[in-house]
Amino acid sequence: MNNTLSVEKVGIADLKLVKTPQLIRTSGLGSCVGVIIYDFERKIAGMAHVMLPESSLAKDNNFNPAKYADTAVEKLVSLLVANGAKATSLKAKMAGGAQMFQFSSANELMRIGPRNVSAVRNELDRFNIHIVSEDVGGNSGRTIEFNPTNGILLIKTVNKGTKEI
Amino acid sequence: MTFINQFTTVHLDFLKEIGNIGAGNAATALSKLLNKKIEMNVPDVRIVSFDEMVEMAGGAENVVASVFLRIEGDAPGSMFFVLPLHQANHFIKQMIGDIHFSFEQPPYNEMALSALQELGNILSGSYLTALSDFTHISLYPSVPALEIDMVGAIISFGLIEHSQVSDYAIVIDTALNEEGFVSTETVNGHFFLLPDPNSFKTLFKALGVEDNE
Numbered sequence: 001m002n003n004t005l006s007v008e009k010v011g012i013a014d015l016k017l018v019k020t021p022q023l024i025r026t027s028g029l030g031s032c033v034g035v036i037i038y039d040f041e042r043k044i045a046g047m048a049h050v051m052l053p054e055s056s057l058a059k060d061n062n063f064n065p066a067k068y069a070d071t072a073v074e075k076l077v078s079l080l081v082a083n084g085a086k087a088t089s090l091k092a093k094m095a096g097g098a099q100m101f102q103f104s105s106a107n108e109l110m111r112i113g114p115r116n117v118s119a120v121r122n123e124l125d126r127f128n129i130h131i132v133s134e135d136v137g138g139n140s141g142r143t144i145e146f147n148p149t150n151g152i153l154l155i156k157t158v159n160k161g162t163k164e165i
Numbered sequence: 166m167t168f169i170n171q172f173t174t175v176h177l178d179f180l181k182e183i184g185n186i187g188a189g190n191a192a193t194a195l196s197k198l199l200n201k202k203i204e205m206n207v208p209d210v211r212i213v214s215f216d217e218m219v220e221m222a223g224g225a226e227n228v229v230a231s232v233f234l235r236i237e238g239d240a241p242g243s244m245f246f247v248l249p250l251h252q253a254n255h256f257i258k259q260m261i262g263d264i265h266f267s268f269e270q271p272p273y274n275e276m277a278l279s280a281l282q283e284l285g286n287i288l289s290g291s292y293l294t295a296l297s298d299f300t301h302i303s304l305y306p307s308v309p310a311l312e313i314d315m316v317g318a319i320i321s322f323g324l325i326e327h328s329q330v331s332d333y334a335i336v337i338d339t340a341l342n343e344e345g346f347v348s349t350e351t352v353n354g355h356f357f358l359l360p361d362p363n364s365f366k367t368l369f370k371a372l373g374v375e376d377n378e
Contacts, residue, residue: 011214011216012216027225027315027317028226028317029318029321030314030317030319031318031325032321051321051324052329057329058329060168060330060331064332098318100314100318112325140314141315141317141319142318143225158228158313159271
């Protein structure tokens, strides 16, 4: 991946914003979903590393909004708008939501990847944000990097190389 | 009281003992299996952020071979046996007697995958049996699943139970290494035991340590 430009790193259950020419990256997404919401004209983008589908799963009221699909999307939208993005120009890309391990167990949490993906889709829909492209599901880990200058999302997978969406 | 504030040094020491007993048994099993001396370090019990947990296993993008299983029963949790690829190669070469074998590129040799899965089965099984015998808690391991991928993608799956309660996990970490095996990377084979948040009460009760809630 491009190492000449500065790259903002997003951790697990974390979210951040960048402006051109900075890149934004999150590493080792498994069942988690990396969602990027951006305003292409104003060259600003936000990324969240979502772990769980909805904040109702939180057993503590003082929770981290970046962790849940419903609160992370909302937080990204409000941060973007507060930093000069236009709400009606926002678009999204997303990746992740893999099923890393195959279990026959009835535990619903084992299906967390697909649930995260559909929760992020629902939230983007709620804010009328169009999903330009996505690379979700499967059973591989992903590292993703978004460039707000050209709107390209790079996806790196172990043994499968890198692709752009 | 928040989830992580309930743990005192005494609690952490008891958890360390759990790591000692479980991983000690697993190290003995590994030693018998390979007919080699296995070194085990003193278990480390840490309260870590999710990112720190992934760093402990070599960083989010580090590619590892990992056996993961869910523990069911009275004290549910997750368990990972994580091997850096070079160490997985080393162990499997000895197990299947093929010195040219490597996990660097798929498609992986079926026999090697099966041997690795079996290695994970035996080691995690002996870890849990020792733990169950010591605490008299019923623990039932699920069939272990094997994955070769980025550590972040693998470990984050075991953090899901914790993530509903807090932004931190309590991890009981024990490193294993074959004596004299010169590791080219800093990360050795690790056992990561992640009891679910609700399991700590059961564990402490079984160990006879007062819960200070």
